[in-house]
Amino acid sequence: MQQTNNLRAVDLNLLVVLDALLHERHLTRAAGRLHLSQPAVSHALGRLRALLADPLFERTRGGLRPTPYALALESPLQDVLAQVRRLLSGAVFDPATSRRVFRLAMSDYGASVVLPELMRGLRRDAPGTDVEVTSGSRSAMIAGVADGQLDLAFAVFGETPAVIRRQILFEETFVCVVDAAENGAEPLTFEQYLERPHVLVAAGADQRAGEVDAALAKTGRSRRVALRLPHWAAAATVLRGTDLVLTVAKRAVSDTAAQGLAITQAPFPIAPLNFEMLWHEREDADAGLCWLRTLMTDALAPMPPTAKTD
Known part of the structure; x- marks a missing residue:
């Protein structure tokens, strides 16, 4: 009975706030990330501290420093939120009826290569889906995929953590x-x-x-x-x-x-360089991302006609 009462006390939004705080390590930046006011995030942090019986973060001159308990929660929390996203998006992905939002990262070069093919495919087969694109350094893209903030990243990458899956889309010259x-x-x-x-x-x-x-x-x-x-x-x-x-x-x-x-x-x-697509291993079974990865692989693998170079 006590476990049931604890579950009733959990607001999923609190977990989202905790994830943002662990990622940003800063109250104001976490509030901006969540599109919430700073007092709202402070209030949520207070509820989290009471719920988990731990201070979770200590204030420093540079922002917030997670406690050991908060750091121990970081990886399982990302897994839980990923599972919730999969649950809400459905175990079976129907592109014709889906209203899913895909979160992608790429440079402007990547965008010029990826987005035309991506949007043609989505408008043709999944017109109800939306896309949010961000840009950043290669290390920031890898970090975004690792912490669950991004579904896919597209670029020429170097080394990546073991939990990151990668697929070569084409060889660039x-x-x-x-x-x-x-x-x-x-x-x-x-x-x-x-x-x-x-x-x-x-x-x-x-x-x-x-x-x-x-x-x-x-x-x-x-x-x-x-x-x-x-x-x-x-x-x-x-x-x-x-x-x-x-x-x-x-x-x-x-x-x-x-x-x-x-x-x-x-x-x-x-x-030559290998232009790659990255995702986290926890998303291997995500039906929507499996469909999207297949779409991008099929669209970008063949080299389109280009100007003559001889």
Whole structure:
């Protein structure tokens, strides 16, 4: 009887608040994450402390520090909330009638590749579903998947925790993009490539030196970056009327002829990249995410036609 009374005292919203506090370690940020007022989150924290008979968090100058008991709850709490989401979304996923919201993370390059195929598939087969897209560094995407805040993440990833599942969607190669009037369609020689100024796209705070510069370093040479910017979408637009060179993932550029640009092969070898989809192992059996993963695998695996690069 006592166990039944304890269950009656549990408000599922309290667990959601606890999850946000464990993730943010800050009262104001947790309130923003939940779209609640700070007093409402403080009140919920008070109820959690009474319910669990533990202070849960200690105030510090930088925010909140979880107690050992709160830290012990973090992983099982994520599992419980994931199971609740699966229960509410139904064990069987019917795309034609579903009203589910999928939470995804990707860069603007990933969005340019993933979203067109994704939205065509959803509007065709699952018109009642919605999508929330966030962006962030690769490490932030991995953390979001690990703590249950994200359903899927799309990017080129390095190492991931053992609980993270990953699937290669396609292999990405690199090409050079230049102003067609300035360079024509002839590929740059290696020396011409090094003599020209370059555009570099580097978005995340944990951005690595870059695959292009790593490949150049193996030759003992380096390039001059005249423009560094965080957005793939803007990178190609600045090339017209300049001698700038953009060395970029092939799928990031399209319709370049209409922009007066030319795509050519890189004059030195750059190892291809694997563009991947990540999810947590706890979501392996989620019917909706299984359906979505299959949709993305089928849509992105074939390489679509692109501009000629010879």
